[in-house]
Amino acid sequence: ILYVVVLCAFFYFLSGHDDLLETSNHAWLLLGCIRDGQFFHFYEVVMAHQNALYYVNNAHYNILCYLLYALWQLPVFLAAQIGHFAVRESFLLFWSKAVGTAAFGACAVLLKKLALTLGFSDPDAHLAALYFVLDPFAFFAALIMGQYDSLCLVFVLASLLAWRQKRMWQFSLWTGAAMVFKFFPLLLFLPLLVLVEKRPLRCL
Numbered sequence: 001i002l003y004v005v006v007l008c009a010f011f012y013f014l015s016g017h018d019d020l021l022e023t024s025n026h027a028w029l030l031l032g033c034i035r036d037g038q039f040f041h042f043y044e045v046v047m048a049h050q051n052a053l054y055y056v057n058n059a060h061y062n063i064l065c066y067l068l069y070a071l072w073q074l075p076v077f078l079a080a081q082i083g084h085f086a087v088r089e090s091f092l093l094f095w096s097k098a099v100g101t102a103a104f105g106a107c108a109v110l111l112k113k114l115a116l117t118l119g120f121s122d123p124d125a126h127l128a129a130l131y132f133v134l135d136p137f138a139f140f141a142a143l144i145m146g147q148y149d150s151l152c153l154v155f156v157l158a159s160l161l162a163w164r165q166k167r168m169w170q171f172s173l174w175t176g177a178a179m180v181f182k183f184f185p186l187l188l189f190l191p192l193l194v195l196v197e198k199r200p201l202r203c204l
Contacts (some may be wrong), residue, residue: 007160008143009119011139011143011144012094012097012101012143012144013094014124014144015144015145015146016090016093016094016097016145016146017092017145017146017147018056019147020093020096020097020100020146020147020148021054021055021089021093022054022056022057023061023065023066023074023096023148024069024089024092024093024095024096025053025055025068025089025092026055026061026066026071027052027069027073028044028053028070028073028077028087028092028095029042029045029046029051029053029073029141030042030066030067030070031073031074031077032045033045033069034070035081037171042046042056042059042063042066043059046058046061053089053155054089060194062180062181064180065180065181068099068151069096072095072096072098072099073092073095073096076091076092076095083151089107093146097146099148099151100142100146100147100148100149100150100151101142101143101146101150103142103150103154104133104138104142104150104151104154105133106150106154107132107150107153107154107157108129108130108132108133109129110129110154110157110161111128111129111132111157112125112126112129113125113161114157114160114161114164115128115129117164117165118164122188140191142168148181149181149182150182151181152178152180152181152182152185153178153181155174155175155177155178155181155185156174156175156178156185156188157184158170158174159171159172159174159175159178159188159189160188160192162174163192163196166196168193168196168197171189171192171193172189172193175188175189
């Protein structure tokens with residue numbers, strides 16, 4: 001287990017994608033906007049680009065996405081404010097990378113639970129989750145590159161688990177949470193909803 005932890009830590013700090021750096025910096029700016037009473041002007045503040053932070057694109061994601069990263073960055077932000085010191089963007093990048101990485105790990109847990117509902121034995125369900133984590137493309141994207149599509153995926157898997165267990169309200173809520181990050185879960189939601197619920201008004 002120690003070798004696996006060391007190996008994962010090595011790959012974790014190996015690289016970080018510019019997209020994550022931008023989102024990390026946008027979340028940091030959001031904390032500054034909240035501090036300055038400019039929460040509702042966040043997107044305008046980012047667009048003005050009157051700061052030294054690196055980012056090429058404006059803030060295009062749902063505000064809940066930035067709030068999630070801002071919440072994770074809050075302890076660092078408070079420490080910097082109290083201690084009057086500057087935080088390096090490279091530190092923020094790898095600090096923020098933990099959000100997508102944690103979601104990636106949660107995906108594996110949910111995959112195992114989903115496999116169990118499909119009739120897999122416990123060892124086979126465990127292997128299904130392990131195959132997901134060790135898939136070269138998934139491992140590279142989440143742990144090395146630092147992409148955070150795992151945030152959408154973890155809510156999609158939670159919604160599928162709720163659907164398998166016929167918990168339709170939870171299925172709807174988890175799908176809504178997934179759509180904060182990407183819109184494709186709607187393509188899964190509608191046919192799965194109709195498969196279970198045949199009454200049009202209740203579907204609405």
